Amino acid sequence: MAPSSSIPYAARDTVCVRIRFLRTEGFRLSAIYAGVFALSVVILGVFVLVITNQALRDQIVTFSAADVAAIQNGYASEGIHEAREVINQLMAGSGTSDFYLLQRNGKVVDGNLPAMAERTGTVDITASPVTHNHEVLGVGAFLAPGLYVFSGSGTHRLHAVQAHILNVMLALFAVALLLAVAGGALVSRSFLRRTDAMAKACRDIMNGDMQLRIPVRGTSDELDRLAEAINEMLSRIAALMQNLSQVSNDIAHDLRTPVTHLRHRLERARTDSKTTGEYGAALETAIAKADEILGLFAALLRFAQIEGGARRAAFAPLDLEALLTQMRELFEPVADETGHILQLTVSQGRGLGGAVIRGDRQLLTQLFSNLIENAIVHTPPGTCISLSLAREEGHIVARVSDDGPGVPREEHEKLFRRLYRREASRSQPGYGLGLSLALAIAELHGAKIGIADTSGPGLSVEVCFPVPSEG
Amino acid sequence: MKRLPSGAFVKILLIEDDKETAAHIVYALSGEGHEVTVCHDGAEGLERARAGGHAALIVDRMLPKLDGLSLVRQLRAEANETPVLFLTTMSGLNDRVEGLQAGGDDYLVKPFAFPELLARVHAIARRGTHTQDSEPVRLRAADLEMDLIRRTVHRGGKSIELQAQEFRLLEFLMRNMGRIVTRTMLLENVWDMNFDPRTNIVETHISRLRSKVDRGYGTELIHTVRGAGYSLRAD
Numbered sequence: 001m002a003p004s005s006s007i008p009y010a011a012r013d014t015v016c017v018r019i020r021f022l023r024t025e026g027f028r029l030s031a032i033y034a035g036v037f038a039l040s041v042v043i044l045g046v047f048v049l050v051i052t053n054q055a056l057r058d059q060i061v062t063f064s065a066a067d068v069a070a071i072q073n074g075y076a077s078e079g080i081h082e083a084r085e086v087i088n089q090l091m092a093g094s095g096t097s098d099f100y101l102l103q104r105n106g107k108v109v110d111g112n113l114p115a116m117a118e119r120t121g122t123v124d125i126t127a128s129p130v131t132h133n134h135e136v137l138g139v140g141a142f143l144a145p146g147l148y149v150f151s152g153s154g155t156h157r158l159h160a161v162q163a164h165i166l167n168v169m170l171a172l173f174a175v176a177l178l179l180a181v182a183g184g185a186l187v188s189r190s191f192l193r194r195t196d197a198m199a200k201a202c203r204d205i206m207n208g209d210m211q212l213r214i215p216v217r218g219t220s221d222e223l224d225r226l227a228e229a230i231n232e233m234l235s236r237i238a239a240l241m242q243n244l245s246q247v248s249n250d251i252a253h254d255l256r257t258p259v260t261h262l263r264h265r266l267e268r269a270r271t272d273s274k275t276t277g278e279y280g281a282a283l284e285t286a287i288a289k290a291d292e293i294l295g296l297f298a299a300l301l302r303f304a305q306i307e308g309g310a311r312r313a314a315f316a317p318l319d320l321e322a323l324l325t326q327m328r329e330l331f332e333p334v335a336d337e338t339g340h341i342l343q344l345t346v347s348q349g350r351g352l353g354g355a356v357i358r359g360d361r362q363l364l365t366q367l368f369s370n371l372i373e374n375a376i377v378h379t380p381p382g383t384c385i386s387l388s389l390a391r392e393e394g395h396i397v398a399r400v401s402d403d404g405p406g407v408p409r410e411e412h413e414k415l416f417r418r419l420y421r422r423e424a425s426r427s428q429p430g431y432g433l434g435l436s437l438a439l440a441i442a443e444l445h446g447a448k449i450g451i452a453d454t455s456g457p458g459l460s461v462e463v464c465f466p467v468p469s470e471g
Numbered sequence: 472m473k474r475l476p477s478g479a480f481v482k483i484l485l486i487e488d489d490k491e492t493a494a495h496i497v498y499a500l501s502g503e504g505h506e507v508t509v510c511h512d513g514a515e516g517l518e519r520a521r522a523g524g525h526a527a528l529i530v531d532r533m534l535p536k537l538d539g540l541s542l543v544r545q546l547r548a549e550a551n552e553t554p555v556l557f558l559t560t561m562s563g564l565n566d567r568v569e570g571l572q573a574g575g576d577d578y579l580v581k582p583f584a585f586p587e588l589l590a591r592v593h594a595i596a597r598r599g600t601h602t603q604d605s606e607p608v609r610l611r612a613a614d615l616e617m618d619l620i621r622r623t624v625h626r627g628g629k630s631i632e633l634q635a636q637e638f639r640l641l642e643f644l645m646r647n648m649g650r651i652v653t654r655t656m657l658l659e660n661v662w663d664m665n666f667d668p669r670t671n672i673v674e675t676h677i678s679r680l681r682s683k684v685d686r687g688y689g690t691e692l693i694h695t696v697r698g699a700g701y702s703l704r705a706d
Contacts, residue, residue, distance in 0.1 A: 287584075294582060295667055302666070310565070329636050330662060333675035366666050373669045434669070 026191040030184020037176050045169035049162055056158040057137060061122055064139040067100070067151035075143045083143060084110045090151070097154035099125075099136055105146045118148040125152065194223050198230070210238050251300060254432075255293060262289040299433045306440045311360050315445075318364065320355040320398060320465070321346055324387050327368045331376070339381030342372070347390045355389055355396045357465045359445050367441040370434040371400040371461050379404030383458070394467055399452065401460035412451040435461075480504040481526035481596050486516030486542070487558065488534050492581065496529065499585045500592065513537025520546055520553065527596040530575075531558045532566065540573045547574035554595035567665060586699035590651040597650060610645040612692055613705040615684065617645055626688060636661065637680050644693065644703040653700035677701060 067090055075083035087100050087110050101111035108115050114130055118140065125136040131154065138152015194217075201214045213234060214227040269282030305311070328344045335342040346355075368387075375385045383404040390397050407415065414420050416439045421432035442449040442463055452460040483500055487493040488511050497507045508525075510516035513534035520528055520542070528546075532539040543555050557570040557578040570578040576595040579588060610617040614627045622638060624631040633641065639661045644652060654673045658664040662672070677693065685691045694702045 291584075298580075298667075314565075326636070329634060330672060331670070333679050334670045334672055337671075337675050337678075362663060362665060365662075365664060369664070369666075369668055376670055 024188035024192055026188030027184045030180055030187060034177055034180025034184065037180060038173055041169060041173045041176060045166065045173075048165055048169070052161060052165060053158065056161060057155070060137045060153045060155065060158070061139060064137070064151045064153065068139045068141050068149055071102070071149050071151070072141065072143060075147075080109075080143075080147070083149070087111060087149075096132060097134060097156065099131065099138065099150070099152050099154075101148075101150040102143075103148050109147075111150075113150065116150070118142070123150065123152065191223075198223075198227060202230075205234065210234075210241070251296075254296065258289055258293050258296070262286055262293070265289065296433075299437065303433075303437065303440055306363065306437070306444055309444060311363060312444060315358045315360055317356050317468075318359045318361055320357060320364075320396060321389055323361070323364060324368065324389055324398065327365070327372060328387060331369075331372050335376060335385065338376055340376055340379065341382075341384040342387070343384065344387045345389075347388065355391070356468070357396060357445070358468050359465075363441045363444065367438045367463070368398070368400065370438045371463075374434050374461075375400060375402045375404070375459070379458075391467075392464075395464040396467060397462055397464050399460055399462045401452070401454070401458060403456065403458040406457055406459045407451070415451065416449070438463075480506065482506045482508070482524060483527050483529060483592065483596070484508050484510065484516070484519055484525040484553075485529045486510045486513065486520075486534060486539070487529070487531045488512060489531070492531075492558075496588065499588055503589060505592075511535075513539065513542050517542050517545060520551065521549070523551070523553070525553055527554045527556060527592055529556045529558060529592070532570070533560070540569060543570075543574045556591055556595055567659075586651065586696075587653050587655060590653045590656065590700060593650050594647055594652070594656070610642065610648075612645055612648050612703055613690065614688075615645075615692055617642060624684075626684060631683055633680075633683065636676065637683070640676055640680055641684065644701065648703050648705065651696050651700050651702045656700070 070090070071083050071086050074086040083102060087102055091098070091100055091112060099111070099113050101113040101116065102109040103111075103115050103118075106115055106118075116125070120140045120142065123138055123140045125131060125138070127133045127135050134154030134156045136152045137155050138150055140148065140150040143149050194215075198214050201212055205212050213231045216224050216227045216231070218224070265282060265286050269279060269286070273279045273282055324344055324346075328342055332342050372385065372387070375383070379385070379402050383402050385400065385402045388399045388401070390399075416435050417432075420436070438461075439449050446466050448464045450462060452462045454460050480503075483505050485493060485496055485500075485507050487496065487509065490511075493509050493511070497509060500507045508519065510519050514536040516530070516534065517537060528543075530539040530543060534542070537545075539557060543557075546553070546555075555575045555577075557566070557575045558581055559566040559570070559578055560581055566580075567578050577591050579591055608618070608620050610619065616625045618624075619642070624633055624638070624641065640657065643657065643660050655667075657673050658668070677695075681691075681693050685693055692703050692705065694704055696702050
């Protein structure tokens with residue numbers, strides 16, 4: 001290939017696309033398999049060549065030995081005449097590559113070879129014009145002292161067989177290689193097609209089509225499993241984004257109301273205010289409105305920090321009973337003023353050595369403050385609010401219950417939604433963040449928070465803390 | 472706005488890069504008669520602070536060239552004990568702890584009301600002049616006396632029974648005698664609450680404390696400063 005720098009960009013691109021499958025995992029694997037197969041073909045070829053060579057030479061020697069034995073038999077029964085007869089018969093019945101010799105005291109008596117050195121046993125004669133330029137392999141023996149006989153065959157047939165075997169092996173090698181490359185290309189192309197489809201789907205999703213999913217073949221192979229995992233991740237991200245945009249929408253809505261009120265007040269102040277006193281009062285309420293908006297911001301930012309989880313690093317042992325006692329003392333004057341009754345009951349279960357958990361004091365103070373303030377704000381005077389702490393089935397359960405009007409069961413789950421406000425409480429101050437913030441804080445502590453199923457009146461929110469493991 | 476009872480006019484160094492916030496703070500503090508020098512980046516601020524002569528520093532957390540935390544750490548490492556009030560953006564949960572660990576004396580979340588800023592600056596500026604004092608064992612305001620060791624309170628010779636939280640509240644007020652303490656300062660220092668409760672916790676606790684400490688005695692010690700907070704004064 002020409003150096004890449006000399007290829008124009010577009011052309012280089014197509015080259016890249018064309019040979020891209022060479023870089024796929026599928027192709028790499030096929031190439032490795034092809035290599036291993038080729039190597040085994042070579043080893044097998046060499047083995048076959050060595051074996052056939054040996055077998056064919058053995059065969060020549062065996063045939064030659066049989067010829068020599070026949071000549072010996074002839075000589076033994078009827079003397080030199082019969083031996084020559086046998087040789088002539090053998091020569092007549094054989095091709096040009098069979099050679100015979102009978103010599104007495106170094107002089108040729110019969111046969112188609114010139115006189116030669118009288119070696120016995122297996123004899124190898126190098127190629128020469130006399131042997132039609134073939135190497136001859138055969139057996140030599142003495143019929144009687146001075147009477148030497150030789151029978152042999154050219155080995156060129158053996159070479160022909162070997163060449164044939166080699167050709168077959170080479171053909172096999174070539175076919176195997178071709179199949180491996182083609183198979184590898186095919187496999188990697190289909191692999192590429194699927195990964196390309198996945199990549200394309202990912203890009204389309206990135207470009208905004210969040211409803212799109214990665215195609216799944218239904219074969220539950222590794223690519224399918226990968227695609228399913230990615231799809232699950234996408235669904236989760238979509239759900240989170242949905243949640244986020246829901247919250248952003250809610251925030252936009254919730255902020256618009258107080259900002260609009262603020263604007264109204266300022267506008268009215270401009271037209272209606274006559275005296276500095278009136279201006280001052282209008283500005284005072286405007287500032288209060290602005291503070292309300294900033295408070296909402298602060299609360300929302302707090303969510304991000306709590307959900308970030310960084311506070312977990314600062315967790316320390318904390319006695320929930322002491323905390324709830326303080327909470328009762330903290331809110332008792334408030335409850336007293338609003339006409340609520342605030343009480344704390346601690347039922348120490350079997351072997352409860354205090355209710356110590358690991359947690360963040362400030363955040364848990366906020367959690368219980370939110371629950372208690374909810375009860376104070378949303379129930380009429382005279383309502384009894386009770387804090388309780390108990391150990392139940394391996395959990396430390398803190399409850400904030402009231403005997404007020406309660407909340408219909410179907411609304412229980414919604415209560416923990418961010419910015420959710422019940423119709424009945426829209427006139428009350430607040431942003432509908434108290435319980436969802438309590439939920440976030442509970443989750444940070446590995447605690448479960450929920451509305452308890454009680455047959456009695458009122459609402460009971462319970463927080464189940466896991467008992468910290470010893471040590 | 473009602474004038475805050477303030478002590479002597481002091482020199483304050485403000486290190487804040489946001490021009491509008493800086494102007495806002497300068498306006499508030501010079502209205503009280505204080506002399507404010509402004510620096511707009513951390514490096515310049517550190518130089519000015521090293522030169523000394525300030526009763527308090529107001530340092531923004533986020534500053535160009537050198538951030539506020541590093542600046543104060545550097546000052547403290549050089550044994551410069553000028554009181555520091557950190558300014559921080561909204562509701563950083565760890566900001567307060569980080570600020571105090573770096574050597575800050577208090578922190579204030581932006582945006583803030585003027586009274587909040589003034590109360591905190593007065594508190595730390597005054598504290599700065601008394602740092603050499605050993606920890607007192609007794610706090611006194613007119614005929615009100617608090618024993619910090621025995622944890623008892625007497626007024627006019629009569630013993631007053633206080634709950635733990637009431638005691639801490641009164642102690643904080645007495646330690647800041649003559650100065651204004653805001654609702655937020657009380658929530659942070661007495662109850663360790665760094666969020667705004669929806670109910671009037673502070674007001675009801677103050678009202679309880681008043682009923683025990685002030686009711687039935689000739690002069691009121693705990694005063695409400697409208698639009699700002701509370702102040703315990705013996706005058």
